[in-house]
Amino acid sequence: MATVLVLNSGSSSLKYQLVDPESGRSVAGGIVERIGESTGSATHQSGDAETVRDSRVPDHGAALRLVLDLFDEVGPSLADAGITAVGHRVVHGGAVFTEPTLVDDDVVTAVRDLIPLAPLHNPAAVKGIEVARELLSHLPHVAVFDTAFFAPLPAAAATYALDRKVTAEHGIRRYGFHGTSHEFVSAAVAAHPAVAAKLAAEGRGPETLRQVVLHLGNGASASAVLGGRPVDTSMGFTPLEGLVMGTRPGDVDPGIVFHLVRTGMSASDVDTLLNKRSGLLGMSGVNDMREVRKLADTGDADARLALEVYLHRLRKYVGAYTAVLGGIDVLTFTAGVGENDHRIRSGVVRDLKFLGLAIDPAANEARSDEARVVSEGSGGAKPLVMVVPTNEELAIARQAMELVEGP
Numbered sequence: 001m002a003t004v005l006v007l008n009s010g011s012s013s014l015k016y017q018l019v020d021p022e023s024g025r026s027v028a029g030g031i032v033e034r035i036g037e038s039t040g041s042a043t044h045q046s047g048d049a050e051t052v053r054d055s056r057v058p059d060h061g062a063a064l065r066l067v068l069d070l071f072d073e074v075g076p077s078l079a080d081a082g083i084t085a086v087g088h089r090v091v092h093g094g095a096v097f098t099e100p101t102l103v104d105d106d107v108v109t110a111v112r113d114l115i116p117l118a119p120l121h122n123p124a125a126v127k128g129i130e131v132a133r134e135l136l137s138h139l140p141h142v143a144v145f146d147t148a149f150f151a152p153l154p155a156a157a158a159t160y161a162l163d164r165k166v167t168a169e170h171g172i173r174r175y176g177f178h179g180t181s182h183e184f185v186s187a188a189v190a191a192h193p194a195v196a197a198k199l200a201a202e203g204r205g206p207e208t209l210r211q212v213v214l215h216l217g218n219g220a221s222a223s224a225v226l227g228g229r230p231v232d233t234s235m236g237f238t239p240l241e242g243l244v245m246g247t248r249p250g251d252v253d254p255g256i257v258f259h260l261v262r263t264g265m266s267a268s269d270v271d272t273l274l275n276k277r278s279g280l281l282g283m284s285g286v287n288d289m290r291e292v293r294k295l296a297d298t299g300d301a302d303a304r305l306a307l308e309v310y311l312h313r314l315r316k317y318v319g320a321y322t323a324v325l326g327g328i329d330v331l332t333f334t335a336g337v338g339e340n341d342h343r344i345r346s347g348v349v350r351d352l353k354f355l356g357l358a359i360d361p362a363a364n365e366a367r368s369d370e371a372r373v374v375s376e377g378s379g380g381a382k383p384l385v386m387v388v389p390t391n392e393e394l395a396i397a398r399q400a401m402e403l404v405e406g407p
């Protein structure tokens with residue numbers, strides 16, 4: 001068996017998985033949470049066994065050491081796992097990285113140079129890569145970029161209507177993020193039998209398939225995909241733009257930033273406000289959707305409004321992207337909120353009947369780990385609504401393996 005160890009360094013967590021890219025099987029994996037806080041914890045899964053270890057984890061280097069210790073102590077043994085590469089998720093690849101890339105010192109420097117564009121994400125990736133290259137120095141390391149899938153966005157979608165000298169000087173464009181997920185999920189949708197049947201019934205080829213994908217996790221983004229190619233996405237130059245997120249506001253009037261700076265906030269305070277103190281957290285006091293729900297269900301007015309704002313923004317983007325695509329064939333929900341929260345799904349679709357979108361409540365509320373259709377009726381020209389679990393780790397493992405071993 002050949003495997004890839006995938007590391008996804010988030011702002012305060014390290015998710016990891018040992019994956020067999022060929023079968024798609026996850027051999028072991030887990031998460032180290034609350035990195036940098038007074039108490040951290042690691043949850044390691046190997047087969048059916050789960051091991052939880054609570055301890056302070058000062059940084060991503062310590063987190064990776066803890067993960068390697070867990071593999072040593074509880075297994076499976078990394079030495080016997082046939083690891084052929086370590087795959088690293090890197091959020092911002094800028095204009096430089098549009099393909100999976102073998103990591104060397106220059107790549108680390110270039111990813112570090114991009115930190116100002118993804119201050120929540122790239123520092124953790126740099127740290128993760130540095131420590132992993134030190135501790136697993138015998139293995140090739142491959143960086144897979146969240147921005148890569150969106151590199152071919154049409155110029156009309158990628159270009160900000162700013163002075164072109166400024167955009168050229170600073171590399172300002174819509175980069176888009178969560179690309180590994182949007183690519184994986186939109187490909188899974190295109191390969192689903194219900195979608196193939198719909199296209200066949202309409203006598204259409206796969207190049208005409210019009211998809212809107214909603215990746216709703218802690219960060220959240222929407223994409224419009226035509227025949228497998230991205231034509232628009234909601235995140236922009238940085239992962240701040242677009243949908244309402246756990247701690248980020250998504251779209252805001254840039255005039256608000258100037259007002260706050262002119263009236264006494266520093267640029268760095270505004271940065272913290274927009275990256276860490278806004279979104280669901282800013283509006284309701286909590287950033288985890290399950291907790292927002294709990295508060296809203298007890299009648300908390302702030303949490304209810306936060307949910308309304310969240311849903312309003314989603315409906316707006318689905319409508320906009322349907323216009324961009326000239327119609328919609330499939331609307332897909334993915335990531336933590338999109339896969340698990342059926343009320344968010346029905347809330348988005350409820351007011352979009354005019355697009356032909358309609359949910360089947362029983363299918364929508366049923367729990368499953370499979371890619372599935374949750375819309376009403378089958379056949380006909382109506383668009384499908386789907387839930388497709390994302391698997392960024394598997395996608396990264398496949399890309400890393402392909403780079404190291406060839407296709």
Ligand SMILES: Nc1ncnc2c1ncn2[C@@H]1O[C@H](COP(=O)(O)OP(=O)(O)O)[C@@H](O)[C@H]1O
Pocket residue numbers: 010216217218219246287288289290291335336337340341
């Ligand atoms: N059963 C659930 N119902 C509602 N939200 C959920 C559920 N399970 C997870 N979530 C939400 O998913 C989000 C995290 O999604 P995830 O894709 O893991 O994000 P990230 O990869 O950005 O950490 C959290 O806001 C969490 O509340």
Ligand SMILES: CC(=O)OP(=O)(O)O
Pocket residue numbers: 010091121146177178217218219220239
């Ligand atoms: C780009 C981004 O927002 O990533 P995440 O959802 O992991 O925070």
Ligand SMILES: [Mg+2]
Pocket residue numbers: 217218335
């Ligand atoms: Mg995620």
